[in-house]
Amino acid sequence: MESNIKICCITQTDGPRVYDFLKSYFFSDEPLSTCHRPEEKRGFGEEILSSLIESGLCLKAIVEETQELVGVVLNDAEDPLKEEEEELCNDEVTTHDTTGDKIHKFLTKIQREADLFKRYNIQKLLHLIIVTVKSEWRGRGIASRLSKAVMELGKEKGFELITAECTSFYTAKMFQHMGWDIVHSVRYKDYLDGNGQPVFQPLAPHDACRVYAARL
Incomplete structure (x- = not known):
C-alpha cells in the first residue's frame, strides 16, 4: 500500500504547506499541546519551522501520483555547547507561563536529566523533534518509515546518535518496536507546579514523556 509513498527533503518552498499540516495533524493531537488554555495559540511560530527546514534535516512523505502531503519529520542538530545554553534557562514553571513555555521548560528539564x-x-546528535502523519494515513507505517529515513540521513551526515522525547504513548511504542533505547522517563503526574499540582494532565493512555535514543 505504501509503495507509492515517496520520502524526500523538505525545502523552504514547502514551509507554508508544512506549517498548515502541523496545525491540522500535530498541534491538535500532541498530548501536551492539548493541555493549552483556549485563548492560547498552539505550537511554535513559522520562523522556528523555517530555521529547522534550513538545516536540511527535515523530511516529508508524499503520495507520488498526487503529491499529497501525508507525513513530516522535523529534526535539528545538537552539540554539547547548545545543550549548555539550554541549561542556563530557568525551567521553573510559573503562573505567567503559557502552555508553550511550560512544554519548553519540561522538555529542557528532561533533556538535561537524560x-x-x-x-x-x-x-x-540528531534531535528528532516532531514526527506526524495525516490522520487518515495513520496505522500504515509511514511514521516509522520517516524515522528510519532520518536515521539513514543522520548516518550520512556523520551524526553519532539520534534521540526523541516522546510525549505520546503511541510514538514511544513505535520507537520501542524499532529497537531504540529508552534512557529516561518522567510521569506527567510527577511533574508538579509550585502549588503541587500536575502541570500537564493529558488524556489516557498518555502517562509519561519518554526519551528514546539510538546509535547511528
Missing part, C-alpha cells in the same frame, strides 16, 4: 552526550560519550 544527559545524552555524557551517557553515550558523543559530541554530535
Whole structure:
C-alpha cells in the first residue's frame, strides 16, 4: 500500500504547506499541546519551522501520483555547547507561563536529566523533534518509515546518535518496536507546579514523556 509513498527533503518552498499540516495533524493531537488554555495559540511560530527546514534535516512523505502531503519529520542538530545554553534557562514553571513555555521548560528539564552526550560519550546528535502523519494515513507505517529515513540521513551526515522525547504513548511504542533505547522517563503526574499540582494532565493512555535514543 505504501509503495507509492515517496520520502524526500523538505525545502523552504514547502514551509507554508508544512506549517498548515502541523496545525491540522500535530498541534491538535500532541498530548501536551492539548493541555493549552483556549485563548492560547498552539505550537511554535513559522520562523522556528523555517530555521529547522534550513538545516536540511527535515523530511516529508508524499503520495507520488498526487503529491499529497501525508507525513513530516522535523529534526535539528545538537552539540554539547547548545545543550549548555539550554541549561542556563530557568525551567521553573510559573503562573505567567503559557502552555508553550511550560512544554519548553519540561522538555529542557528532561533533556538535561537524560544527559545524552555524557551517557553515550558523543559530541554530535540528531534531535528528532516532531514526527506526524495525516490522520487518515495513520496505522500504515509511514511514521516509522520517516524515522528510519532520518536515521539513514543522520548516518550520512556523520551524526553519532539520534534521540526523541516522546510525549505520546503511541510514538514511544513505535520507537520501542524499532529497537531504540529508552534512557529516561518522567510521569506527567510527577511533574508538579509550585502549588503541587500536575502541570500537564493529558488524556489516557498518555502517562509519561519518554526519551528514546539510538546509535547511528
